[in-house]
Amino acid sequence: MKTILFLVILILSLLLSCNEPTGGGDDEPGVYIKVVDSVSGQPINGAFAKIYYLLSEIPFDSNYNCINFPNPFNNLTTFQYYIKNRDSVLILIIEQERNIIIDTLINEVQLAGTYNLVWPVYDPVIYLNEGFYTLKIITKDYEDSYEALYLRSNILGIEYPGKQTPAKVITNINEGKFVLKSEDMPYIGRQIRKIHESGVIFSNFRIQDSVLVEIQCEGFKITEQILELKKGKKSDVTIRLVK
Structure with a gap:
């Protein structure tokens, strides 16, 4: 008898839990x-x-190895970066929303100096989602990153x-x-550095x-x-x- 009563209570509890609303409530x-x-x-x-x-x-730190201009951008933007010494250089573009690498801009040895890269290579309306992107520079001397914001x-x-x-x-x-x-x-x-074209x-x-x-x-x-x-x-x- 106790076993039957227990099973009845268990079944009723399961039925009630199935009828409870899930998500989207006013407590969210x-x-x-x-x-x-x-x-x-x-x-x-x-x-x-x-x-x-x-x-x-807000105040900003003027020390940087890389900027992009304009920023935010709605078409193309130019990444400007500085290499101190002749070095192997790897530059990646990471989409922050999905945390994935979407482009490799440079993967070669470069001499010391200042470089400009126009990005993206393709139509940004088709190629990019709106949001923040990280430009990541990796050399033997240092590793640095910079944020760019694409808005339509x-x-x-x-x-x-x-x-x-x-x-x-x-x-x-x-x-x-x-x-x-x-x-x-x-x-x-979020923070954003406004840079003129x-x-x-x-x-x-x-x-x-x-x-x-x-x-x-x-x-x-x-x-x-x-x-x-x-x-x-x-x-x-x-x-x-x-x-």
Whole structure:
């Protein structure tokens, strides 16, 4: 009898566990945003949101063996590097997102001097994913690496002249609710050295952990709010629109 009772309890437990929801719950990290009418407090349907990166300027170290210009780049970029003595030189390009070597630029003996390499060789729109790339230089004397950022649009507002474009757009927000997660904005917390196409270093920037959220909806004024977006952290925010 006890054995039968135990089996019944076990089967019921298994059935209940199968019916439990998995993933995507409200307890996952992210900013849970509610868009409401400032007067009635009711959720607003049909709004859309534009999410922008925010940057802070920081000091930079002027000591380097390699730079790329322009940086960030949206077409071709030139890597400039310096070899102190005649040496065997290996230069690799590593895509950081997948942590794989995608190109070997140099694998030969070179004399002392400054060298320029134009990269990528192929059409970057087809050849590259957006994101950070590491240029790794390996010689007998030293090993060095440098980061380059490839972007197809002006999402940081520093890549090339023109208005900053949103990093993410959310359309037709249903029931006035949407969630913004750190993986939606993969460059938060990163640093980037802004270099002009002439090779002149402008400055260093840190991409903030906060983002600018712009909400638009017909019949309401455009509303902007800065929200903190940190990995592993959950928060609830209400944005009130004014007519």
